[in-house]
Amino acid sequence: MKTRTTLMSAAAVTAALALTLSACGSGSSGSTGAEGGKGGAVIVGTTDPITALDPANSYDVGSQTVIQNIFQTLLTMPAGQQKPVPEAAKSCAWKGTTTYTCTMQSGLKFSNGDPLTAQDVKFSFDRLLGIKSPTGPSSLFTSVKSVAAPNASTVTFTLGQADALFPDRLAHSGASIVDRKVFPKDKPLGNDKVIGSGPYAIEKYTAGQQVALKANPNYKGTVKLQNKQAVVEYFSQASAMKQAIEKGSINVAYRTFSPTDVKSLRGEAAKGVKVVEGTGSEKRYLVFNTKAAPGQQKAVRQAVASSIDRSAIAKNVYDDTVTPLYSMVGNGDPGQVEAYRTLYGAAPDKAKAAKFLKDAGVKTPVSITLNYTPTHYGPASADEYTEIQRQLQATGLFKVKLASTEWQQYLNSALKDHSFPAFQIGWVRDFPDPDNDLTTFFGKNAVVYTGYTSKPAEQAISAEEAQTDQSKRIPDLQKIQQIAAQDTPVIPLWQGKLIAVTRTGVSGTDQALDPMYFRLYELSAK
Incomplete structure (x- = not known):
């Protein structure tokens, strides 16, 4: 099935x-x-x-x-x-x-x-x-x-x-x-x-x-x-969970193995282990606090967007178990437009990034701290943000510092205290509609804080949410995606299985x- x-x-x-x-x-x-x-x-x-x-x-x-x-x-x-x-x-x-x-x-x-x-x-x-x-x-x-x-x-x-x-x-x-x-x-x-x-x-x-x-x-x-009974066991490390499924002390392991672990487990069928895949709605983003330096300057956000190599992240970090994402809406969803690919390209463009910064009078290299959580989103998070750090610094336009925080404090800092200037966020849909991908980050009731507001985006959200005819919703859904890419408070990175x-x-x-x-x-x- x-x-x-x-x-x-x-x-x-x-x-x-x-x-x-x-x-x-x-x-x-x-x-x-x-x-x-x-x-x-x-x-x-x-x-x-x-x-x-x-x-x-x-x-x-x-x-x-x-x-x-x-x-x-x-x-x-x-x-x-x-x-x-x-x-x-x-x-x-x-x-x-x-x-x-x-x-x-x-x-x-x-x-x-x-x-x-x-x-x-x-x-x-x-x-x-x-x-x-x-x-x-x-x-x-x-x-x-x-x-x-x-x-x-x-x-x-x-x-x-x-x-x-x-x-x-x-x-x-x-x-x-x-x-x-x-x-x-x-x-x-x-x-x-x-x-x-x-x-x-x-x-x-x-x-x-x-x-x-x-x-x-x-x-x-x-x-x-x-x-008759379901027991959920919590592991602090994916490596310990891998050992548990190999030994048979747990029946099922779900969220989150490293790509290396998954590759290893695929070869262990003879040991009674099976890897099961399904189409997922999970996505990963780099989010800016647009009220804090340096992300308060749109040119900085646009320069970062021009410097990210999603394909390299997918291949080098996730062994192609994830798919590059160039839109705030999931791949293949109705009304999806790859607005980030259109504006910033599918591959890094150092010249474009430099022009954004030069035109805005931003001095380089731009110092920026990227925050991520090392366990909650899986052990590959550290590798992912090391790869992003490498990509940004390779342009010569950025000086990147990485900071990691465990989940409970990370959640408070990102969503409650708003103390991170730029940070990692993963998202799994609440219900199967592209609206949920957008309103999580945009509009007056956004879940993830960015400090960003857009009246045109809010008007488009209100219009599409009130509309029962899908064909009439799509123009507003696309408008929100295009505004998001232009102003770039959030950079979509990939969609996973x-x-x-x-x-x-x-x-x-x-x-x-x-x-x-x-x-x-x-x-x-x-």
Whole structure:
């Protein structure tokens, strides 16, 4: 079975939007009780740490991998599908363009036995938007003006402006429904105290080491567990995770091996090891703080963009397991334009870079510090930024210093304190639409801070998000991409694949390996 791809055709996106705008499903009674499949416990290794298990305070892949498996949302995005379907909701539908109403399934319960009602949904969204954590996903839901729960089975969202993508947003982990009797209204809950209503419940949590999940007997939804228990083991180094999968102490390893590790593991089939690939939406960027030197000068950003050799990064650092990216929108996506290739070239252009700086009166060499995190995005990050340093300094126009910080502090410095002048960021889509690639960095509700604003870009974002006709969205999507390339607060570098490594006897990896999140419940081990 092929893994899900997010590279949608224009026709597919049009159909998906048309369907979500009319209604989300004809109603679903769901399965009752996640009793667990025939497979035994599955142990999954990862280097992606948990930062927060409270949905209001988490926007990273490591945390969301667990959140998506222990909480429910009103709608869910099935593996291999491009439109959301009911999960905790029985049905959802639009009334006009700014009112969206969902009818809840009956008999829903959290794993502790508390009933889950429309009042919990209202509480969850009011709480998310009230806490507004700088490391959380509240920016996805800024179109929400108010949430009403007139009774236990009905929840109505009133939007401040038309948002055709709102059903897609409701399938994101940020829309997870929390127990109003357990979660505080105005602050995040500790990782060891979270409970949800999803297919799993947390059995044991040891910070930085392990989270053990068991089947939630109260679960009522679309998921059918293929295992009785899922355990996620956390590794500080990819090399240790590689040894664990080779020895068989873990069944699956997912995120993130070095390219050298992947190449080595491909040759170990005789040892019971298999490398599984899927099309991914993960992208990597170099981001500038346009309020800090030297990135506050557009000419500096443009000169850097003219000096980057993406093909060399892909080949020398990632052994061609990634693809160069010349747009803020993913390769092959509807409306994608390679605006960075058009403006700055496919190969480094020292003369063009020098002209940008000379015309702006910028003295050279320009001193710049590039920040990256050495573990979270995989062990190749150090090599990647050493390669970028080499490329920039080879022009004679830059003097580059590298600085590395581990993930938790890095996250705060990049997204909360805004203390980095230029930094590495990776992004995995929240939902399968090019809008998500753009609004992560641009617009008044951007997730990643750049200090950059553009009224034309914001107007184009508002226009395309309100539009239900895909063909009419594309000009605005392309306009945003062109503005991004011209002003260059962000430089896209590459787009990667999804890679997992499994032991013999593990099934369901193709289904679990999904661009939206890793579906632990699809895995089964003999």
